[in-house]
Amino acid sequence: MTQSTEPPMVELKGVKKRFGDLEVLKGIDLRVDRGKIISIIGPSGSGKSTLLRSINNLEVIDEGSILLDGVQVNRPDLKGLAFERHINHIRQNMGMVFQHFNLFPHLSTLENVTLAPRKLKGMKASNARELGMELLERVGLADKAQSYPSSLSGGQKQRVAIARALAMQPKVMLFDEATSALDPELVEEVNRVMKGLAEEHMTMLIVTHEMAFARDVSDWAMFMDGGVVVEANTPDHLFSHPDQERTQHFLRKHLGAQA
């Protein structure tokens, strides 16, 4: 990737993660520059979701370091409340979108979006409302502001989840299989919102099974298998002429299945 004098937005050095005896990340290095979009593809169990969750510290890594805009995310030296304060602050700069949306069902769509800015940034109710409506407008759901999540379709829920993550004005957005739980006809509306973010130069890490979308939207693509990065390249190269046999095999199987 291109080197710049600014620190990369996200940087991983030698990241290792074990679940019991199973090593799911075997030393991952990654550098994401400002405004760049990285897609991570790979078979189930390859460690791609764990990698993304580690960046947000939803999984605690065993070795290595993760930096967000030059600030270290994992801090083995901090314990208890000190780490809690540190990670809460860090997480406010990262938006995370989950496969199963995880909208708060007891809050209206607008309240879902405004909860964090109101409670964490102390934003005034009127300002939060304005911001919330602006974001819902952006994901095309301003008319659903007063609806509850239970009345929304999967695609609408995921768009609200994206708006909720954006409300904290994060430096980077992490998408963990954001469209995997959606009916095929609903995938497009979510992809469109993500493309919109790409056009605004939001730094994004996207774990996905949507090969065409990954190819279309990203600046860099990574193929993971067995806890290692097998191959990383420009999407054109990775998807058209992958160098590694494992990548070729995966893409053949996957694109074959999609066709």
Next chain:
Amino acid sequence: MEFDFSPVIEYLPTLLQGVGVTLLIGLAVAVMSVIGGQIVAVISLYTRKVVNWPLRFFIWLFMTTPLLLQLYFLYFGLGELILIPAIVVGILGLGFHYMAYNADIFIATIRSVSSGQYEASRSLGFGHLNTLFYVILPQAFYRALPQLSNNMIIMVKDISVLSAIGIGEMVYVSQYAISVTFRPFEFYITIAVIYYLINLMMEAGQTRIERRAAYRR
């Protein structure tokens, strides 16, 4: 046998006083047992064993012994050591009893909130306590509502047990009226009808609350 409801009408003010006492105790116990139940549930789920084992013991104790025994213990047993007014013992006794039952419900509904909710909240930057307060507990509360309101309907009927320690609730005042007028049937029927009406109102309230809560779960 002929029914004569004129003594009931004569003693209506006394009966209504009993109704008032029942409703007042019901309200106090509801507030105490719902708020307390949540606190007990949170502490027993999220603290170290030293703290939560005594609480679990408390829940177990109040759920496995009869309410009447608990009241006698508090009133006559503890009464040996310290003099507490009957009404206070009644509210506390019934309050603790239903606090245990409500805590049991809250423990189950808090556990039923998916880990994804916790993660979504944490990923936004909320700490553990804020997540509990803004995300987990409200959802657990909405989920608990059906069982919670059932408990409260049973609780209102259990207030009659407080007559055993001389609290002037509905059954107690009717006993008094019967002892003067010798018309047990008329008074018991009247009291039963009043209980039925209170229940009817509570059920209507329950339906309304649950309808509003349904789409928030």
